[in-house]
Amino acid sequence: MLLSELLANYVPGSEDQPWxxxxxxxxxxxxxxxxTFAVAEGYVDTNCVEPCxxxxxxxxxxxxxxHLATVGSITQxxxxxxxxxxxxxxxxxxxxxxxGFTTIPxxxx
Numbered sequence: 001m002l003l004s005e006l007l008a009n010y011v012p013g014s015e016d017q018p019w020x021x022x023x024x025x026x027x028x029x030x031x032x033x034x035x036t037f038a039v040a041e042g043y044v045d046t047n048c049v050e051p052c053x054x055x056x057x058x059x060x061x062x063x064x065x066x067h068l069a070t071v072g073s074i075t076q077x078x079x080x081x082x083x084x085x086x087x088x089x090x091x092x093x094x095x096x097x098x099x100g101f102t103t104i105p106x107x108x109x
Contacts, residue, residue, distance in 0.1 A: 001104055078107065
């Protein structure tokens with residue numbers, strides 16, 4: 001799907017509306033490191049969360065963007081709901097936007 005079409009016709013859906021893709025991008029770059037958050041909340045599941053060499057907020061998004069820029073594409077599709085919201089793939093969509101990708105793969109809901 002064209003990224004421009006997705007951005008124009010689907011909302012992030014992770015927050016109450018109105019919530020824009022600019023809001024989503026800002027939010028993802030402010031999220032705490034998943035490992036640091038898990039330790040702080042008292043639930044470290046080493047099967048899901050590994051120690052992070054960059055515990056600063058937004059580290060997951062930065063790493064994803066660096067990886068996708070190196071690979072040059074997104075291989076795992078995003079899931080769009082019939083309700084006009086993105087159900088899965090917010091990080092990948094924001095990364096695609098920032099990197100300059102023009103298309104993004106889809107998966108069935």
